[in-house]
Amino acid sequence: MKGAFGRAVFHTSFTVTDMSNTLDRRACLKSAFAAMSAAAVITPEIALAGAAPADWTLGVADVDRDIAPHRMTRIHGRSPQDLAGVLYRNGPAKFLRGSSAAEHWFDGDGLMRRFALGEGEAMLSARFAETPKRRQEAAANAMIVPGFGTAAREGAVVENPDDANAANTSVIKLGGELLALWEGGSAVRMDAGTLETLGFKTFRDDLAYVPFSAHPRTEPDGSVWNFGWAGRSCVIWRIGADGTLISADVITLPRASYFHDFTMTKRHLIVVLQPWIQTSSYMPVVASLDWLPEQGTRILVIDKDDLSRVRSFELPAFSAFHFADAWEEADGTIRFDGCLQDDPSFGQVAAKELLRGRWAGVPHPVLNRITLRSDGTATLEPTGHLAEFPTSDARRSGERRRLTVHVTGYGDAPFPHAVGAFDWDSGRDSVCDFGRDHLVEEFCYVPGNTAREEDGWLIGTTLNLKARATELHVLSAGRVAAGPIISWRSNVALPLTFHGSFVQAA
Amino acid sequence: MRNVLLSAASLALVSLSAATPAIASPSKKALSQAADTAQESSTTAVSDKAVSDKAVSLVIEVGGIKKPTGQLLIAIFDSAESYGGEGDPVASVAVPVDADMESLEVELPKSGTYGFRMFHDIDGDGAMDTNPLGMPTEPFAFSNNARASMGPAPFSAVQFDVDGSATQSVRFR
Numbered sequence: 001m002k003g004a005f006g007r008a009v010f011h012t013s014f015t016v017t018d019m020s021n022t023l024d025r026r027a028c029l030k031s032a033f034a035a036m037s038a039a040a041v042i043t044p045e046i047a048l049a050g051a052a053p054a055d056w057t058l059g060v061a062d063v064d065r066d067i068a069p070h071r072m073t074r075i076h077g078r079s080p081q082d083l084a085g086v087l088y089r090n091g092p093a094k095f096l097r098g099s100s101a102a103e104h105w106f107d108g109d110g111l112m113r114r115f116a117l118g119e120g121e122a123m124l125s126a127r128f129a130e131t132p133k134r135r136q137e138a139a140a141n142a143m144i145v146p147g148f149g150t151a152a153r154e155g156a157v158v159e160n161p162d163d164a165n166a167a168n169t170s171v172i173k174l175g176g177e178l179l180a181l182w183e184g185g186s187a188v189r190m191d192a193g194t195l196e197t198l199g200f201k202t203f204r205d206d207l208a209y210v211p212f213s214a215h216p217r218t219e220p221d222g223s224v225w226n227f228g229w230a231g232r233s234c235v236i237w238r239i240g241a242d243g244t245l246i247s248a249d250v251i252t253l254p255r256a257s258y259f260h261d262f263t264m265t266k267r268h269l270i271v272v273l274q275p276w277i278q279t280s281s282y283m284p285v286v287a288s289l290d291w292l293p294e295q296g297t298r299i300l301v302i303d304k305d306d307l308s309r310v311r312s313f314e315l316p317a318f319s320a321f322h323f324a325d326a327w328e329e330a331d332g333t334i335r336f337d338g339c340l341q342d343d344p345s346f347g348q349v350a351a352k353e354l355l356r357g358r359w360a361g362v363p364h365p366v367l368n369r370i371t372l373r374s375d376g377t378a379t380l381e382p383t384g385h386l387a388e389f390p391t392s393d394a395r396r397s398g399e400r401r402r403l404t405v406h407v408t409g410y411g412d413a414p415f416p417h418a419v420g421a422f423d424w425d426s427g428r429d430s431v432c433d434f435g436r437d438h439l440v441e442e443f444c445y446v447p448g449n450t451a452r453e454e455d456g457w458l459i460g461t462t463l464n465l466k467a468r469a470t471e472l473h474v475l476s477a478g479r480v481a482a483g484p485i486i487s488w489r490s491n492v493a494l495p496l497t498f499h500g501s502f503v504q505a506a
Numbered sequence: 507m508r509n510v511l512l513s514a515a516s517l518a519l520v521s522l523s524a525a526t527p528a529i530a531s532p533s534k535k536a537l538s539q540a541a542d543t544a545q546e547s548s549t550t551a552v553s554d555k556a557v558s559d560k561a562v563s564l565v566i567e568v569g570g571i572k573k574p575t576g577q578l579l580i581a582i583f584d585s586a587e588s589y590g591g592e593g594d595p596v597a598s599v600a601v602p603v604d605a606d607m608e609s610l611e612v613e614l615p616k617s618g619t620y621g622f623r624m625f626h627d628i629d630g631d632g633a634m635d636t637n638p639l640g641m642p643t644e645p646f647a648f649s650n651n652a653r654a655s656m657g658p659a660p661f662s663a664v665q666f667d668v669d670g671s672a673t674q675s676v677r678f679r
Contacts, residue, residue, distance in 0.1 A: 157655055206635065208641075209639075233639055235638065235639065248638065250639065
């Protein structure tokens with residue numbers, strides 16, 4: 001523990017006599033979720049009773065079983081030489097059981113996709129993370145376990161956060177282990193080849209169940225920083241490149257703002273405290289959060305070498321899920337990008353409605369540059385470009401860079417149709433529009449054969465609504481508008497993923 | 507196979523007099539209270555819940571022990587109020603855990619309605635270990651095998667009747 005800021009909330013006097021208190025503290029009021037409205041869900045029956053579902057509902061379709069490895073069909077193009085490795089992507093894919101459904105897009109069971117590239121070929125396999133949640137719900141033939149936006153139902157057993165772990169948000173290979181990431185509990189270990197689930201990752205016995213978020217950030221030396229959000233408490237993880245724990249410290253935040261991502265420079269961690277604040281212990285998580293825009297957005301800059309050294313910046317209220325890498329200039333100015341929204345209505349409302357086949361029409365996020373100056377002032381520069389899922393060249397972690405890769409091109413639909421690379425030097429967004437028949441997922445930046453950013457590749461997936469198939473595409477980072485260099489099509493339509501990571505062949 | 511016969515009161519006193527480092531102060535206090543409670547209740551009038559003031563036997567069969575180390579700490583209550591923290595357990599029991607442990611027997615002051623919770627204090631420090639966010643990291647369980655769901659199992663789920671004797675089979679998850 002480091003200093004006053006890093007003082008943990010320890011409950012070392014836990015005995016059987018006060019077990020109830022400790023359970024209460026980390027948990028939620030039973031009466032609260034009992035009071036939540038009964039689930040109105042888009043069951044197959046409801047879907048069939050109404051009009052034909054919008055084509056984009058294929059992006060939140062239900063998957064019953066694992067996908068055996070199969071060779072993808074090359075549609076066009078030639079694979080770049082030297083591009084070999086595995087793209088892992090994770091996202092929710094099981095939303096329905098019996099006559100019940102998850103109530104929020106973020107609460108489906110994680111299906112790990114494995115796209116293996118080499119010698120011009122691509123193979124796809126996919127396997128669900130076998131979690132206690134999945135076992136409970138399979139046994140009950142009902143979606144009963146609570147989540148980010150889904151209330152608990154009769155029979156749910158949640159004795160610790162990992163009982164509700166959906167393992168559905170992201171993936172990282174760390175110290176040779178493939179880890180499926182969620183944000184409310186432990187990482188889940190999976191076999192990198194077969195995708196067999198191996199169990200929860202416990203970095204140290206006394207750190208069981210501590211949240212390990214879906215947005216770890218990697219240093220140039222391969223070591224990793226991550227956080228675990230728990231209201232006003234936040235765990236700051238530091239993991240070595242070999243996958244062993246360096247430290248896990250609890251810091252206390254000035255307020256219990258919900259956050260899904262953070263960013264960092266070489267010297268600082270940057271935590272953006274949007275005014276979407278936990279004000280109760282209600283479950284699910286969204287029910288515990290209130291949007292309080294009058295409180296503005298606060299940005300904490302935390303010294304990596306001493307977590308008690310914190311500077312705070314104020315900005316008008318905005319909401320955000322994702323940020324891109326940050327860097328620090330010689331005079332101490334910090335710059336980073338964020339995909340900002342006016343309010344959290346996507347996570348609050350729209351992401352629930354998606355599973356009912358309805359688009360709530362909330363505004364899409366806009367790419368912004370955020371600047372924090374050493375005189376304590378902060379500014380936002382909106383680019384005007386719609387953008388989500390920002391990624392960038394990991395070799396430039398902590399360094400000034402030109403390109404921010406992002407999805408875009410939403411139209412009036414919930415999911416994007418295009419991928420772009422925004423050039424901060426020229427202010428231009430180079431966009432590849434796949435058209436309305438494609439729902440576009442996050443693209444990862446893969447370093448090319450030179451150190452230049454524009455010589456890298458973008459690798460990612462789309463869901464082709466017309467062909468009803470998931471596709472894999474590679475683009476040139478410097479010529480995004482020219483379209484894919486190569487595309488492959490699978491023989492399955494898998495629902496949309498959130499995040500992935502590309503592991504280059506050794 | 508090993509069966510342990512325990513009287514709640516005597517066990518508490520034995521544990522206290524042994525004063526092993528494995529029993530931390532919070533537990534000593536709980537055990538001490540339990541001893542007082544047990545002795546008081548043996549001399550007080552029959553309450554409306556109790557149907558007899560004759561000592562009765564509760565056998566607890568324990569499954570799912572993961573490591574043969576430390577001790578089981580069990581708190582037994584006779585009302586929703588005391589179970590909920592407003593009052594003391596009628597008995598608090600600490601039993602060393604070894605590889606052969608299958609069941610234990612607790613003497614209760616009288617027939618009536620009871621409920622208990624227990625945890626496996628694997629490292630024997632007398633306290634429920636928690637992670638830095640305060641979440642329990644040692645196995646716990648409730649009578650009737652009731653399960654916690656985002657909070658402890660309620661008394662209505664853990665309560666059972668003891669009429670002369672009773673057996674509870676409880677398994678750690």
